[in-house]
Amino acid sequence: MVQTWATAGRPAYQTAAFRGGLHASSRGHLTTLRPACKLHIPTVLEVKTMKVYDPKHIRNVAFVGHGASGKTTLVDALAFVSGSSRRHGSIKEGTTLTDYSPDEIERQYSISLGLGYAEWANTKINMIDTPGFSDFFGEAITGLYAADAAVVVLSGTGGVEVGTEKVWDVCDDLHLPRLLFVSLMDKEHADFERVFADVKKHLSPKVLPVEIPVGNGPAFHGIINLFSGKAHMFKAGTKSGEYDEVDIPDEYQALYEQYSELLTETVAATDDRL
Numbered sequence: 001m002v003q004t005w006a007t008a009g010r011p012a013y014q015t016a017a018f019r020g021g022l023h024a025s026s027r028g029h030l031t032t033l034r035p036a037c038k039l040h041i042p043t044v045l046e047v048k049t050m051k052v053y054d055p056k057h058i059r060n061v062a063f064v065g066h067g068a069s070g071k072t073t074l075v076d077a078l079a080f081v082s083g084s085s086r087r088h089g090s091i092k093e094g095t096t097l098t099d100y101s102p103d104e105i106e107r108q109y110s111i112s113l114g115l116g117y118a119e120w121a122n123t124k125i126n127m128i129d130t131p132g133f134s135d136f137f138g139e140a141i142t143g144l145y146a147a148d149a150a151v152v153v154l155s156g157t158g159g160v161e162v163g164t165e166k167v168w169d170v171c172d173d174l175h176l177p178r179l180l181f182v183s184l185m186d187k188e189h190a191d192f193e194r195v196f197a198d199v200k201k202h203l204s205p206k207v208l209p210v211e212i213p214v215g216n217g218p219a220f221h222g223i224i225n226l227f228s229g230k231a232h233m234f235k236a237g238t239k240s241g242e243y244d245e246v247d248i249p250d251e252y253q254a255l256y257e258q259y260s261e262l263l264t265e266t267v268a269a270t271d272d273r274l
Helices: 071-082 102-107 134-145 162-174 192-202 250-268
Strands: 022-024 030-033 058-065 114-120 123-129 149-155 178-183 211-214 222-225 230-234 243-246
Touching (some): 058 071, 058 162, 134 162
Parallel strands (some): 058 149
Antiparallel strands (some): 230 243
C-alpha cells in the first residue's frame, strides 16, 4: 500500500508517491516517478503573537493567606472574569488554573507557586498564587519577594489565622502595599464584621473596608461599594460575577452610613487640607 503525503504550497508529485505513480525496474528498484494526478494545497498560515506590555503597565501581585482561605479559587475566578482563562475551575474537580500538579489535585491545596494573569485597564496583572500551609511557607515568601503588592485573603469563617499573621509580617518587612479580601462569605457562620474586628486587633488598626457584604453566610447575595454608594446584587446561577447595580437596600442604609463615615474621616485625617 502506498500512502499519499503532500506538503502545503508544493505540488504533491514533488514530495509524495501516488498510487500507480511509482514503477519498478526488473531489479526491483524504483526508477520512475509519474504522478497519477497533480494536487496543490495552498498555504494558509495563521501566526499568533504574544502581546507585549510596557513594563510600566505590568504589576506582580502575590495572593497570600492561611491555608484553605480561598486564594486559589480567587485567582481562578479573576482570570476567568477578566477573560484570560476560558474555564472557571473547581478545587474539588481538580480543574483550577494554578493547582494543576497531581499532588495538588489529590490533596486539594497548593504546595507550590502558581501563576495566572488578568488584563485590566490596559494593565497586565500577574497573579502569584501562594501556598498557605506552614510546610510550604518558603514558597509564599518567594512569591512575596517577586511581588509589587499583596492581596491578603481571609476566610469569612476563620478570620485572622496563624498563616495570615505570618505573611502579614513578611509584607511589613518588605514594605508591600496590601489589599485584604474576605472570601467564603457564603459559608455557614461567615461574619464580615467579626473578621473586620479581628483584622484591626491582630493585623492593623489602619485597615478600612471599601466594600461591605449584603448578607452573611447562605444569605450573602451582594456587596455595597462605599465609593459609589451603590449595591451590586449578584445574579443567581451565574459564574462570571454578573450583578445588577441598584440603590442600597433600606435595611443596609444605616450600616452603609456608618462605614462610609469611617472611611471619609480616616482619609481626611491623612491630609490637613481635607
